[in-house]
Amino acid sequence: MVKCNFCNEEVERLEISHIIPKFIYKWLKDTSTIKRMRSSVNPNKPAQDGYKIPFLCKKCESNFSQYEKYFSENIFKPFIDSNDITIFKNIDFAKINKFISSLIWRVAKYSINNPELNGNYKKDEIKLFNTYTNDIQENYNLNTKINFNTYFIPLTEEFAKKNIFQNIDFVYFERSIAMDFIIFDNYNGVASVIIKFPFMLIVCEYISSRHQEWQGFKINEGKFEYSKEYKIPQYINYFIEFDKNRHYSIMEDLPKHQLDDIIKKAKDMKETDGTYKAKLKNYNHGIFL
Numbered sequence: 110m111v112k113c114n115f116c117n118e119e120v121e122r123l124e125i126s127h128i129i130p131k132f133i134y135k136w137l138k139d140t141s142t143i144k145r146m147r148s149s150v151n152p153n154k155p156a157q158d159g160y161k162i163p164f165l166c167k168k169c170e171s172n173f174s175q176y177e178k179y180f181s182e183n184i185f186k187p188f189i190d191s192n193d194i195t196i197f198k199n200i201d202f203a204k205i206n207k208f209i210s211s212l213i214w215r216v217a218k219y220s221i222n223n224p225e226l227n228g229n230y231k232k233d234e235i236k237l238f239n240t241y242t243n244d245i246q247e248n249y250n251l252n253t254k255i256n257f258n259t260y261f262i263p264l265t266e267e268f269a270k271k272n273i274f275q276n277i278d279f280v281y282f283e284r285s286i287a288m289d290f291i292i293f294d295n296y297n298g299v300a301s302v303i304i305k306f307p308f309m310l311i312v313c314e315y316i317s318s319r320h321q322e323w324q325g326f327k328i329n330e331g332k333f334e335y336s337k338e339y340k341i342p343q344y345i346n347y348f349i350e351f352d353k354n355r356h357y358s359i360m361e362d363l364p365k366h367q368l369d370d371i372i373k374k375a376k377d378m379k380e381t382d383g384t385y386k387a388k389l390k391n392y393n394h395g396i397f398l
């Protein structure tokens with residue numbers, strides 16, 4: 110018998126769960142001419158539909174999936190089509206809250222306790238952050254608001270023009286997936302769960318930045334916080350730079366024959382291809398990589 114990571118119930122076997130929901134990988138694959146993906150967790154292992162591990166019982170898995178579906182249909186897909194943040198105005202935010210809390214819980218639980226990923230955390234840090242992750246779980250179960258500052262940052266042309274990002278690269282913005290728990294020692298010890306989806310970044314601060322460096326983007330108050338001017342803290346720009354390099358280094362780590370294969374297929378890229386569209390945006394913004 111094994112214990113479900115979420116409800117602690119003993120079950121025969123755990124479901125093979127996606128930490129990052131499957132619909133994110135599916136969208137990336139559906140909008141790609143090259144039907145092939147790699148995972149940043151293990152770059153040498155092709156991850157056709159995302160990184161999966163035995164994690165949840167069947168009941169929890171299906172419980173989470175209804176909110177994944179709601180987020181996918183009411184935020185993710187409409188936002189990618191329109192890039193319009195007003196989509197947050199006419200939705201059931203209680204359901205979005207369920208999705209966001211389940212997502213942060215999964216990423217935090219997995220990242221903080223996986224010895225391959227958490228090499229530098231101290232024992233007491235792991236203990237503390239696990240209690241915070243339990244708080245998120247309670248928010249999910251009781252339908253209460255997340256007590257940690259949580260933000261939704263659109264990675265779109267509109268926000269690129271607002272000069273809030275130091276690094277603009279639409280291939281990274283629109284075509285990469287990542288998850289992380291990072292303690293920014295050089296940045297007042299801020300600790301954040303960070304989830305990178307195509308076109309968006311979701312950040313949950315377990316330890317918040319001391320100064321008022323955010324303006325807008327907040328989503329843990331039952332609404333999206335609109336603002337006349339938007340601002341992100343410098344550590345988010347550090348993360349974008351780091352994660353962008355990681356995104357590209359996965360490609361560079363490929364064995365040469367696989368790379369040749371990808372380049373060959375890339376020549377056949379269609380105008381409907383997501384990477385083609387993102388590269389065109391880079392070109393139009395004078396970004397050459």
Ligand SMILES: [Zn+2]
Binds near residue numbers: 116117169170
């Ligand atoms: Zn369970």
